Each structure stands twice: as structure tokens, then as C-alpha cells.
Amino acid sequence: MVCKKGDTPFSSKIAGSGSYTMDASLPYSLSWNGMAAGTGVVISGGAYGVNTDDLTDFAATLNSAADWLEDALDLALACLAEVRSLANRPVVFTSLNPDDPLGLRSDTKSGPMFPGDARSRVNAYTFVERINAEAALTTLTSGAGSLDDAVSSLRTLATDVISAGTTYTDAESAANGDWVSVPRLLSWGMSSLGAIPGATELGTVVAAISVLTMNGVVGPDGFEDILQGMQMVVADPMLDDWVNTDLMVLIGLAVWAQQAKTGLESTTVEAYIGQVVAELDPAISRVLPDQVQVGSRRVNTSFLTPMQRVAYYLAVRAEQFGENQYGAPTGVTVTPHGGSSVTVPTGVQDPFGLKTAVPAVAAAGMLPPSSGNAPQPGTAADVIRYCADMKGRDDDVSSGVVSILRTDHADGTTSWLVAVPGTTDWGSGDTNPQDLLTNLQAVSGRPSDMEAAVVTAMRQAGIAPEDKVGLYGHSQGGITAVNVAADPAVNRQFNITNVLTAGSPTAGADLPDNVNALHLENTGDAVPALDAAATPRTRTRTVVTIDTHSSGFDGYPHAPQIYADAVDGIGGNPQIDQWTEELAGITGASEDGAQTTEIVFDITRDSTESPWEQMARKTGKRG
Structure with a gap:
């Protein structure tokens, strides 16, 4: 690696990093002992870089x-x-x-010798x-x-x-990577859907979802949710031209990406979505207000990226659609296992729930005492596996879940790791806020119920302003984590020092320099590309790009287990080694006298009675 001395010591930002600044964000390959066969790993960003x-x-x-x-x-x-x-x-x-x-x-100097x-x-x-x-x-x-x-x-x-x-x-x-051209995707979509002469738009949507279901892109349980989402798109006059021209491309892209056989899926999706966004942005920009709510702040709409503006419009439409289906959201209820519930207002009413009083239930002794058996993950792979296991233990699909690990150190200090799983509900606005609505809100920057839930759980857990905090999220959880870590109002209340994301589209978040972030992205995973932009590479943001299409890993590369297996034992890069050391300091891994407590929170979106429920109730009364 080529390193360059910087004028400002990087160590003033992150302990132990040395006085180096990044020359460039160009990536380089990394290998380590025990690396899974057939896996390619490329590092970019961080305090160490190479300028060709x-x-x-x-x-x-x-x-x-x-x-x-x-x-x-x-x-x-x-x-x-x-x-x-x-x-x-x-x-x-x-x-x-x-x-x-x-x-x-x-003294004879001339003449004969x-x-x-x-x-x-x-x-x-x-x-x-x-x-x-x-x-x-x-x-x-x-x-x-x-x-x-x-x-x-x-x-x-x-x-x-x-x-x-x-x-x-x-x-x-x-x-x-390379990326597959749109004409090829159009051909894919045509062959996938087949000819549907005279079909209505809705009929085409149903056929499209059937293709997605048959190819395993959408599970049988998600058919109805995806159908509702497609109905929202089809009914929107701002989007109907795109639906008529590009729906088959989208379906072909989804089916092709699900197979994940090339390692080009992520860049292809990013390129395609970038083209769509460029086409939609001018018209959508004209109908958005001059200012919109992004996290705790009001910002000029023009400051957003085209992708954020399009996602913002879709998020607002999804909220409206959700109200018609499930009722108007009224709040987010966060319930620690063994503790009392707290409800904060939803979304833009109170971003992150910071204006609502929240008792610190852990500090007040309202939670069971630590058993001392909670996990102390010491590596990125450990964190991913822990979060996946925690999510697997939660069998209530009607609510979301978040976990916080509290570590009490022998020196009397306390630190915390917050783990946020990904999407579990493909609807928009139901009781489980880990849904498609939150995805759209998170990509756009519009306040989401999951962000409010995570910050409320942190406040309930009793995290003090000086305590070090690490955030991890998979997929949607990663977008939630970076949005929380990037917000200035949240940073005034918490000392967030580290972030880990896996399979998340995080390009829209502007993380402060005090946050050391590690982003894991699989080249065969389309999800990190859904924000149509590359994740920023900075002195404090390191991106690990993983190619597992030749590794023989079983399953779609978006799965947490594949991310964990792919980076198991990763090391040899100074930025990653430093991040791992900081993680161990937060979780107390291999630290004598450190004791860790697990606090799991159930997250529920509250809402008014839906129009369907009102109709059923009135009909029942009449009966």
C-alpha cells in the first residue's frame, strides 16, 4: 500500500491509526489465512489507500x-x-x-630533463x-x-x-465489474413474462409477480404484499410511463439477479436504477416541496440526490397507500423483554423520538440482572451471526426486533453494541416497521419508525452520553444504522464510534469523522445497489467488496450467513484490524472482567383503524 503523511494527524480522529490520510479510494485485493476458497475480497476507502x-x-x-x-x-x-x-x-x-x-x-622547469x-x-x-x-x-x-x-x-x-x-x-x-446492458435485461424480461397480448396493466403486474414467485425472488407469503406495492406504482400517474416501458426489464433484472451467477449483479442493478432515476427525477422534483424532513433537520429538496428525491416521493406515496390499507400510523411502541413499553410519535412527527420523554429502564433496575452469558462478539463475522441468531429467536412476524448488548468493563466504564436486523415484511405500513415502507424512507432520508425505535431503545437501555456505542445492521438495518449515526441531533446525545453494515445501500448517509464505519457488500447482492450510487470511501469509511459467486456458498449472497462466512477471520488491512480492535473494546471480547448483558426489544407500529376495519365494524353494527 502507498501511504502519505497528512498535515492533520488521523490519530486525533481515531486512536491508534497513525498520522496518515487516504491518497485515494482505489481498491486493492486482500487475502488472509483461512479465507474461504473461491472468494475474492477487495478493500477500498479508509485511512490507507492507493493512487495509481x-x-x-x-x-x-x-x-x-x-x-x-x-x-x-x-x-x-x-x-x-x-x-x-x-x-x-x-x-x-x-x-x-x-x-x-x-x-x-x-628550479629547471623547461628544457632538457x-x-x-x-x-x-x-x-x-x-x-x-x-x-x-x-x-x-x-x-x-x-x-x-x-x-x-x-x-x-x-x-x-x-x-x-x-x-x-x-x-x-x-x-x-x-x-x-461490468454490467449487463438494459437491452439484454429487456430480452430477459420478455422471455420471463412471455407475451401477454391485450393484458391490462394490473394483469401484467400479476403475471410479473407470478414470474418472481416461480423463480424464488418473492416467497409465497410475500405475493400479496408485492402485489399491493405494484398496485401503488401502477396507479401513480408519475410512474405509469416507467411501468409501461420498463416493468419487464425490472422483472428480468430481478430474476437474473436472484440467480447471482456472475458477480456482476450489484453493478448492473446500480446502473439500471441510475438510468431510471435520471428519467424520473425531473418530473418528481417539480411536485416535491421546496424543503423536506431528513432526519432531525429540514433541508432544501435540491440538496438531495436524484435517488433520494425519487425515493422520497415513493416513501410519501407508500405512506398514503399504507394508511388506506392499515390505518394512519400513530406511534412506535418499543418493549424491552422483561421491561415496560414506551411509545413515541411516528416518523416526521418526532424524528428519532428525541422530543418524547423515555425512562431508562435498564438504569432503573426494571430489567432482569445480567446472567453473564450474553455473547461478546469480537469480529465482524461474530456480530453478523449474533444478529441473525437473535432475529431467528424472534418468531413474531407482526413486530420488529432490535437487540442491544451492554458491556460493563472492569475499569468501571460501560459500552454498547446495537444490532438491527433487515426487512421481514414486504408490505407498507403494517404493524411490523421492518417493512418496505421503512426501506423507502431510509434510502430517501425521510424519518422512519425503525430509526425512532432504535434511538428509543438506546435511551431505554440507559446509554450515557460518554459511553462508546457501536451500531450494526444487515440490509435495511444497515441503512437505519447509518442514518442514526449520521444525524447531528443523535450525535449530540450519544457517542457513536463504530458502524458495521452488511448488504446495505448506505450511499446517502453522510457519516461524521468520529464514526469508524466498515461496509460489507457482495458483488452478487443487488441490495447494496438499490440507492443507485457507490458507498462513499473516506478516511473513516472502509468498503469490503466480496465476490462469492465462485465460492460454492449455498444461498443468495444477500444472506447474513454468507456475509459472515465470507469475512470470517478477515485481517491484514490496517483499517480493518483497527476496526476489529475497536469492536472488541466495545463488546469486551477476550477482556478479563468484562460482563455483557443482552437486552432485546420488540418494535410495533401503532395505527388507527383501517378503512377496511371501519367498514367491517360498521357493517357488523348494522347487522
Whole structure:
């Protein structure tokens, strides 16, 4: 790796990182002992980076230095040849004057040579100097440490530097991949859907979802939810042109991406969504208000990215659609296992629930005491597996779930790890807020019920302002985690130091420098690409791009287990090693005297009576 000294010590931001700043965000390959066979891992971002332009310039400088030394070598060889030519010239040693053996008293400087003449002495000295010069020039022009040796070494180093630049460029190409063209996807969609002559738009949607279900993209339980979502899109005049022209492309893309056979799925989805967003943004921008709520702040709509604006519009439409289906949301109820519930207002009414009083139930002794058996995950893979296991233990699909691990250290300090699972409900606005509505809200930046729930759970757990906090999220959980960590109002109340995401579209979040983030993204996983942009690579944001399509892992690469298996034992990169060390400091992994408590929270979205329920109730009364 090529590192560059920075003017501002990076250690002032993150302990133990050294005074280095990132040269660039170009990626490079990483391997480690125990790495899963067939897996490719590329690192980009963080405090350590490589700039291939700098490598090219460095190689050119090395070659220039070799040219100068080569010129010096030519001059030295010419001098050596000249010195050696003197060996063919006789040196005159005249008989010496016994009265002046060294010729010191002789003042004859011209004319015939006399015994003892100073010129005879000079000739003797010249002989010795020629011998010494020849020896020195021979050493300078040949053998180890010679100019010739230096020239050869510089040429070899320049070649190696150029090769290194090529390696990094190839790694970048591998990370970014190629992408499948839209015409190919259109062909895929046509063949997947088949000809549906005379079909209505809704009929086409039903056929499309049937294709998705048959190909395993949508589970049987999700058919109704996806159908409702598609109905919302079809009924929207802002989107009908896109539905008519691109629906089959979308279906083909979904089916192709689900197979995950190429490692190009993520970049292809990102490119396609980017094209769609560019087409939709002008019209949608005209109907959005001048300012919108993003987290705890009101911001100018023009400050949002095109993807955020389109997602914002879709989120508002999904909220309206959800109200018609399930009733108007009234709040989010957060219930710790073994503790009392707290309800905060929903969404934009009170972003993150920060204006609502929340008792710290853990600090008040309202939770069961720690058993001391809670897990202490020490690596990224450990955290992913823990969160997946925690989610697997929750069998109530009508509510969401979040876990917080509290670690009490021997030195009297306390730290926390917040784990947020991904989407479990593909509807929009039902009682489980880990749904499609939250996905749209989170990508756009519009306040979501899950963000309010996570921050409320943190407040209930009793996290103090000085306590270190790490956040982890898979898929939707990752978007929620970065949105929470990025918000200034949240940062004024909590000391969030670390974030881990797996399979999450996190490009829209602007994380502060005090947060050390590690983002895991699989090239075959379409989900990280759903925000149509690359995750930022900064001094404090490191992206690990994983290619598992040749690894033999069983299942779709979005699965938490595949992410965990792919990065199991990862190390050898200074930024990742530092992040892992900081994680262990938060969770108390392998720390004598550290005790960890697990607090699991159920999350429920509350709402008014839905129109259907009102109708049923009124009908019942009439009956």
C-alpha cells in the first residue's frame, strides 16, 4: 500500500491509526489465512489507500533517475577507458642527482630533463594516481553497488511499481465489474413474462409477480404484499410511463439477479436504477416541496440526490397507500423483554423520538440482572451471526426486533453494541416497521419508525452520553444504522464510534469523522445497489467488496450467513484490524472482567383503524 503523511494527524480522529490520510479510494485485493476458497475480497476507502496515478508518476521518476545514472555510468566508463589508455604511455624515471635526490632544489622547469628534475617526481606520482583512479572507476562501473547495479535496480523497481498499479486497476475493475446492458435485461424480461397480448396493466403486474414467485425472488407469503406495492406504482400517474416501458426489464433484472451467477449483479442493478432515476427525477422534483424532513433537520429538496428525491416521493406515496390499507400510523411502541413499553410519535412527527420523554429502564433496575452469558462478539463475522441468531429467536412476524448488548468493563466504564436486523415484511405500513415502507424512507432520508425505535431503545437501555456505542445492521438495518449515526441531533446525545453494515445501500448517509464505519457488500447482492450510487470511501469509511459467486456458498449472497462466512477471520488491512480492535473494546471480547448483558426489544407500529376495519365494524353494527 502507498501511504502519505497528512498535515492533520488521523490519530486525533481515531486512536491508534497513525498520522496518515487516504491518497485515494482505489481498491486493492486482500487475502488472509483461512479465507474461504473461491472468494475474492477487495478493500477500498479508509485511512490507507492507493493512487495509481501516483504509482505511474513514481515509476516515471524511477526511470528518470535510472536515465541520469546511466549517463553517469557512460561518463565513468569513458573516464576508465581514458585512464587505462595511459598505461600505454611510458613513465620516465631519470637518474637522480645525489645532491638533490628528490629534486627539491631543482628550479629547471623547461628544457632538457636533468636528473632530479621535479617533473620526474610528478611522473612518479601520476603513475600511482592512475592506478588508484582505475581501481575506483572499475568499482564504480561494475559489480555489486556499482552505477550499473543501481541502474538495473531502479529499472526493476519501476517495472514492479507499474505492475502494482496494473494490479490495483484490475482490482478496481473486479470490484466495479461490468454490467449487463438494459437491452439484454429487456430480452430477459420478455422471455420471463412471455407475451401477454391485450393484458391490462394490473394483469401484467400479476403475471410479473407470478414470474418472481416461480423463480424464488418473492416467497409465497410475500405475493400479496408485492402485489399491493405494484398496485401503488401502477396507479401513480408519475410512474405509469416507467411501468409501461420498463416493468419487464425490472422483472428480468430481478430474476437474473436472484440467480447471482456472475458477480456482476450489484453493478448492473446500480446502473439500471441510475438510468431510471435520471428519467424520473425531473418530473418528481417539480411536485416535491421546496424543503423536506431528513432526519432531525429540514433541508432544501435540491440538496438531495436524484435517488433520494425519487425515493422520497415513493416513501410519501407508500405512506398514503399504507394508511388506506392499515390505518394512519400513530406511534412506535418499543418493549424491552422483561421491561415496560414506551411509545413515541411516528416518523416526521418526532424524528428519532428525541422530543418524547423515555425512562431508562435498564438504569432503573426494571430489567432482569445480567446472567453473564450474553455473547461478546469480537469480529465482524461474530456480530453478523449474533444478529441473525437473535432475529431467528424472534418468531413474531407482526413486530420488529432490535437487540442491544451492554458491556460493563472492569475499569468501571460501560459500552454498547446495537444490532438491527433487515426487512421481514414486504408490505407498507403494517404493524411490523421492518417493512418496505421503512426501506423507502431510509434510502430517501425521510424519518422512519425503525430509526425512532432504535434511538428509543438506546435511551431505554440507559446509554450515557460518554459511553462508546457501536451500531450494526444487515440490509435495511444497515441503512437505519447509518442514518442514526449520521444525524447531528443523535450525535449530540450519544457517542457513536463504530458502524458495521452488511448488504446495505448506505450511499446517502453522510457519516461524521468520529464514526469508524466498515461496509460489507457482495458483488452478487443487488441490495447494496438499490440507492443507485457507490458507498462513499473516506478516511473513516472502509468498503469490503466480496465476490462469492465462485465460492460454492449455498444461498443468495444477500444472506447474513454468507456475509459472515465470507469475512470470517478477515485481517491484514490496517483499517480493518483497527476496526476489529475497536469492536472488541466495545463488546469486551477476550477482556478479563468484562460482563455483557443482552437486552432485546420488540418494535410495533401503532395505527388507527383501517378503512377496511371501519367498514367491517360498521357493517357488523348494522347487522
